[in-house]
Each structure stands twice: as structure tokens, then as C-alpha cells.
Amino acid sequence: MTDPWLIAALALWPPLVLTAIAAARTTVRYRLVAVQMATSLTIIMLIVLSFAFDQASSIDLALTVALLTLPGTLLLALFEERWL
Amino acid sequence: MTSAVAIVLSVMVLTVWLASIAFFRLPTPFQRIHVITFVNIVGGALAMLAAFLGDGVSSRSLKCTFIWLATLPIGALLSHVTGRALHVREGERR
Numbered sequence: 001m002t003d004p005w006l007i008a009a010l011a012l013w014p015p016l017v018l019t020a021i022a023a024a025r026t027t028v029r030y031r032l033v034a035v036q037m038a039t040s041l042t043i044i045m046l047i048v049l050s051f052a053f054d055q056a057s058s059i060d061l062a063l064t065v066a067l068l069t070l071p072g073t074l075l076l077a078l079f080e081e082r083w084l
Numbered sequence: 085m086t087s088a089v090a091i092v093l094s095v096m097v098l099t100v101w102l103a104s105i106a107f108f109r110l111p112t113p114f115q116r117i118h119v120i121t122f123v124n125i126v127g128g129a130l131a132m133l134a135a136f137l138g139d140g141v142s143s144r145s146l147k148c149t150f151i152w153l154a155t156l157p158i159g160a161l162l163s164h165v166t167g168r169a170l171h172v173r174e175g176e177r178r
Contacts, residue, residue: 004090005138011097015104022108029173032166033113033120040123041100043155047131047148048093056144066151066158073162081169 005052012048016041032073032080039069089138096130103127113170117163124159128152 019041023034046062100123107119128151135148 004086004093008093008097012100015100018104019107029170030113030116032169033116034107036120036162036166037104037107037116037123040120040127040155040159041104043151044096044100044123044127044131047135047151050144051135051138056142059144059147063147063151066154070158070162074165077162077165077169081172084173 005048009045009048009052012041012045016045028080028084032076035076036069036073039065039073043069089134092130092134092137096127096134099123099126099130114167117166121159121163124155128155 016038019034019038023031023038026034043062043066046065047059050056050059050062103119103123106122107116110116110119132145132148132152135145139145
């Protein structure tokens with residue numbers, strides 16, 4: 001049962017790494033969008049990793065990231081709007 | 085059941101890859117926001133479906149459902165906030 005989840009987790013790495021690089025290296029107006037994309041991919045990745053490693057409690061990490069995305073991205077948007 | 089999980093997971097991975105390719109192909113950040121919505125809705129729904137197929141009704145799959153349901157309004161709100169921030173930054177709206 002673990003194998004398809006592990007393969008899916010491995011296959012999800014390249015898009016996540018590419019968007020993380022885009023969030024770090026592109027111009028400022030593209031960075032916020034790339035951060036949002038990377039966060040969405042991270043949530044999916046954490047869900048898949050929870051099943052891949054068969055650790056039921058680690059699904060709370062995905063839940064935490066999903067809930068903390070709201071204040072984090074709001075703060076980033078405020079910084080981008082006013083100061084960056 | 086494992087083959088059903090594998091099929092749903094492969095569709096999810098294909099969805100994410102398609103979204104990532106579109107993310108880097110689209111020229112403006114406003115267009116790229118659409119891709120994030122696609123990943124949130126379709127990718128999250130497929131992950132939730134795979135969780136239910138793999139686990140049945142459990143606390144983990146119910147948390148997956150909650151994550152997906154929370155991501156929908158949060159993603160919509162953040163897309164609006166991001167678009168507004170970009171507009172303000174470019175001086176189109178004060």
C-alpha cells in the first residue's frame with residue numbers, strides 16, 4: 001500500500017523544488033505568486049508523505065501549513081504592497 | 085483498492101505537473117494565480133479521494149477533507165489579496 005504513495009511523493013518533488021527556486025530567484029512581483037504555489041504543493045506533498053511513511057499523526061503538519069498559509073501570505077502581501 | 089489509489093495518485097501527479105508547466109509558461113503573475121486555484125481545487129480533491137480510497141473513513145482522511153475544505157476559501161481569499169497587492173504595487177489602484 002505504501003509504494004504508490006512513495007512514488008507519488010517522489011514525483012511531486014520537481015514541481016515543488018522548481019516553484020521554491022522561482023520564489024527565491026525571480027523578480028519581486030513573481031515571488032508572492034510563486035510562494036503561494038509552493039505552499040499549495042507543500043500541502044499536497046505533506047498529505048502524500050503522511051500516507052507514504054504511514055504516520056497518521058503527521059497529517060497534522062499538512063493541516064497546520066494549510067491554516068498558517070492565511071496569515072503568512074497576508075503578511076507577505078502587505079509587505080509587497082507597501083514596502084518591498 | 086491499491087490500483088485505484090495508484091490511478092488517482094497518478095492523475096494527481098499529472099495534474100500537478102501540468103499546473104507547474106502552466107505556471108512557468110504563463111507570462112504575468114495575474115495569470116499564474118489561476119494555476120494556483122487549479123492546484124488547490126483539483127490536486128487537493130484528488131489527494132482527498134486517494135486518502136479515502138487508501139484509508140477508508142478515518143481521522144486522517146477526514147483531516148484531508150478538512151484541509152481541502154479549508155484550502156478552498158483560503159485560496160480564494162489569498163488570490164484576491166495577491167492580485168490586489170500586485171495592482172497596488174504597479175500603481176493601478178490606490
